Amino acid sequence: MLFSFCSCARSEQKNKYIRLPYILDSIMIKDQLYRKKIHIMEMDSSQCIEYKKSYGLNYENLKQSFLYKQIILDSLNQIFIDSIIRKIGYPGKSMVGTGSFASGVPSNEVAWYVIQHSAHIEQYLALILDEVKKGEIPKSLGAMMLDRYLVQLGHKQVFGSQFEIIETGRGSAKFQLYPIIDTSKIDSLRTSVGLPPLTF
Numbered sequence: 001m002l003f004s005f006c007s008c009a010r011s012e013q014k015n016k017y018i019r020l021p022y023i024l025d026s027i028m029i030k031d032q033l034y035r036k037k038i039h040i041m042e043m044d045s046s047q048c049i050e051y052k053k054s055y056g057l058n059y060e061n062l063k064q065s066f067l068y069k070q071i072i073l074d075s076l077n078q079i080f081i082d083s084i085i086r087k088i089g090y091p092g093k094s095m096v097g098t099g100s101f102a103s104g105v106p107s108n109e110v111a112w113y114v115i116q117h118s119a120h121i122e123q124y125l126a127l128i129l130d131e132v133k134k135g136e137i138p139k140s141l142g143a144m145m146l147d148r149y150l151v152q153l154g155h156k157q158v159f160g161s162q163f164e165i166i167e168t169g170r171g172s173a174k175f176q177l178y179p180i181i182d183t184s185k186i187d188s189l190r191t192s193v194g195l196p197p198l199t200f
Contacts, residue, residue, distance in 0.1 A: 017088075017091070017095055017096060020084075020091060020095070020096050020107075021096045021097060021099060021101070021107035022101065024091060024096060024107050024110040024111070025100070025101040025102055025103050025105075025107065025110070027077050027080060027081070027110055027114065028103035028105045028110045028113060029102060029103045030073045030076070030077055031073070031074070031077055031110075031113050031114060031117060032103065033069075033070065033073060034066040034067070034069050034070035034073070035070055035117075037051065037066050038063060038066050038067065038070070041059070041062070041063060041066075042165055042167060042173045043173055045169070074114070074117055074118060077114045078114055078115075078118050078120065080114075081111050081114045081115065082120075084111065085111065085124075085127070090111060090127060090128075090131050090136060090137075091107070091108065091110070091111050092108045092131050092134070092136025092137055093108040093135065093136045093137070094136060095108075095136075096108055108136060108137055109137060109138070109141060112128060112137055112141045112145070115128065115145070116141075116144065116145055116148060121145060121148060121149045121152065122149065125145060125146065125149055128141070128142055128145050129142050129145075129146070138194055139192075139193040139194050140161075140193050140194040140195050142193070143158070143159040143161060143190075143193040143195060144159070144161040144162070144195075146158060146159070147159050147160070147161045147162045147178075148161075148162050151178045156178070156179040156180055156181045157178055157179070157180055157181065158180070158181055158189065159186070159189055159190055159193060159195060160177055160180045160183075160186050160190065160195075160198050161190075161195060162177070162178045163175045163176055163177045163178060164176050164178065177198075186198055
């Protein structure tokens with residue numbers, strides 16, 4: 001009888017949020033919509049030329065247009081995620097599962113992406129690290145958010161997950177890591193949180 005009651009409770013909890021993974025997926029698509037375009041512009045010169053033809057704008061104006069549109073989407077996404085966390089907590093693995101849909105991103109990681117791309121990391125960092133401890137999101141995400149927070153404060157990062165894109169021309173760029181606290185231990189640290197080794 002007890003087992004039956006517990007099973008029903010878990011099923012009821014799961015059904016309560018049955019639509020949430022699909023909503024989160026639509027949020028994730030918006031999170032990446034113009035970021036992908038900007039990345040392609042920076043890294044692929046031929047696609048950059050195609051974008052300029054399609055939109056009828058020069059490189060700088062087109063990039064600024066994409067940035068502005070992404071900022072608007074990010075603000076709307078953040079409002080939604082703030083509301084979800086305030087009402088029911090972080091939408092982690094036990095709440096929304098780890099399945100992915102059109103965006104290709106697991107449902108339990110979507111809120112992390114929105115926060116990572118916001119100005120609210122300081123507000124949510126403790127929550128994210130707690131969700132990592134509970135197994136609700138991967139360790140790698142906690143490591144990346146911690147690194148980004150440190151870099152934003154002007155400090156060296158721990159896991160070497162944050163880098164800047166330096167444009168070397170229209171449609172070409174290179175990646176440069178932000179400074180790391182201890183490069184001698186970086187690969188073991190990265191392995192411990194599920195990140196691949198770095199090559200120096």
